[in-house]
Amino acid sequence: MRIYYLGDATLCIMDPGSELETLDAGLSKMPSSGSTQVLVRRDTGAVASLPSSSLDDARQTERSLKCLQSQLKQQVCVARALSTSSALRQQPTLSSLPQEVRAYVEEKQRICQPSTVHVCDGSDAENSHLLDLMLKSGSIVPLPKYRNCYLARTDPADVARVESRTFISTERREDTIPTPKEGVKGTLGNWMSPSDLQKALDERFPGCMKGRTMYVIPFSMGPLGSPLGKIGIQLTDSPYVVASMRIMTRMGADVLKALGNNGFIKCLHSVGQPLPMASEWNEPLLCL
Incomplete structure (x- = not known):
C-alpha cells in the first residue's frame, strides 16, 4: 500500500x-x-x-x-x-506526394517562400511536437483541469470567419448569392470574380511565409472512401491550424494513399507575418 x-x-x-x-x-x-x-x-x-x-x-x-x-x-x-x-525524420517527403499535389505545393512554395516544407502525417509524435512548439512560444497555455486541453487566444484584429471578410469566387455571381435589387447591398454572403480574387492573392501571398515552415496537410472531410467525402490539401504556416485540422478532419498519410492521382480541394492559409517582422507583433496571439 x-x-x-x-x-x-x-x-x-x-x-x-x-x-x-x-x-x-x-x-x-x-x-x-x-x-x-x-x-x-x-x-x-x-x-x-x-x-x-x-x-x-x-x-x-x-x-x-x-x-x-x-x-x-x-x-x-x-x-x-x-x-x-x-x-x-520518417515523415512523407515532397518527392513522395502524388504528382498533382506536388505541383500545387511547389507552386505555392515559390510564391510564399517558406524556409522549410513539412508534409504532415497526422501522427501522435507530430502532434506532440507541434504542441511543444506552441507551448514554448506562448501561443497556447495548458488548462490543468483536463488532460490534453489548451487555451489559445486570437488577435482581436484578426478573427476567423467574419462574414464581411468572407468571399465566394465563381464565374457567375448568381451561382453564389441571391441577386439584390440595384442599389441594395445583399446580406447573404459576398461574391468576388476569379480575376479580382487572383489580384488579391497576388498582392497578399508573395513572400508571406519567409522564415517560417510551410505545413502540407492532407485532410478528408468525411470517411476515407465515402462517396460523400471530400479530400483536400491545406497549406499553412501555422502550427495551430495543423493541430486544429487534426481534430476537425481525418488528416495524415492515409489521406494521401486514398487520394492517389485524383482531384482535391486546394486550400492556402498564412498568418501573414514573414520573419523577421517589419513591425512589432504579439506572437502569443494567434492569427487565424
Whole structure:
C-alpha cells in the first residue's frame, strides 16, 4: 500500500515508457505520530522510501518531492524531444506526394517562400511536437483541469470567419448569392470574380511565409472512401491550424494513399507575418 501525505505538494510517478503523471493529496490528515512512507517509483523500477514522523519532516519531504518533480519533468521533455525528432525524420517527403499535389505545393512554395516544407502525417509524435512548439512560444497555455486541453487566444484584429471578410469566387455571381435589387447591398454572403480574387492573392501571398515552415496537410472531410467525402490539401504556416485540422478532419498519410492521382480541394492559409517582422507583433496571439 502506498500512502501520500504531501500537503499541497505534487507527487510525481514515472513508469517505464509512460509520460509524467501527477497526484495531489491533502495534508490535513497527517498523523501526529508514527511512521508514514511516501513512495516514488522511478523509471528504473526502484522504490524510494521517505520516512516522516512529524509535520516538519513532511514539509522537508514536500520540498524534496518538488525538486524531484522538476528533475523528472526535464527528463520527460528530453525523452519526448528525442522520440519526436526520430519519428519526424520518417515523415512523407515532397518527392513522395502524388504528382498533382506536388505541383500545387511547389507552386505555392515559390510564391510564399517558406524556409522549410513539412508534409504532415497526422501522427501522435507530430502532434506532440507541434504542441511543444506552441507551448514554448506562448501561443497556447495548458488548462490543468483536463488532460490534453489548451487555451489559445486570437488577435482581436484578426478573427476567423467574419462574414464581411468572407468571399465566394465563381464565374457567375448568381451561382453564389441571391441577386439584390440595384442599389441594395445583399446580406447573404459576398461574391468576388476569379480575376479580382487572383489580384488579391497576388498582392497578399508573395513572400508571406519567409522564415517560417510551410505545413502540407492532407485532410478528408468525411470517411476515407465515402462517396460523400471530400479530400483536400491545406497549406499553412501555422502550427495551430495543423493541430486544429487534426481534430476537425481525418488528416495524415492515409489521406494521401486514398487520394492517389485524383482531384482535391486546394486550400492556402498564412498568418501573414514573414520573419523577421517589419513591425512589432504579439506572437502569443494567434492569427487565424
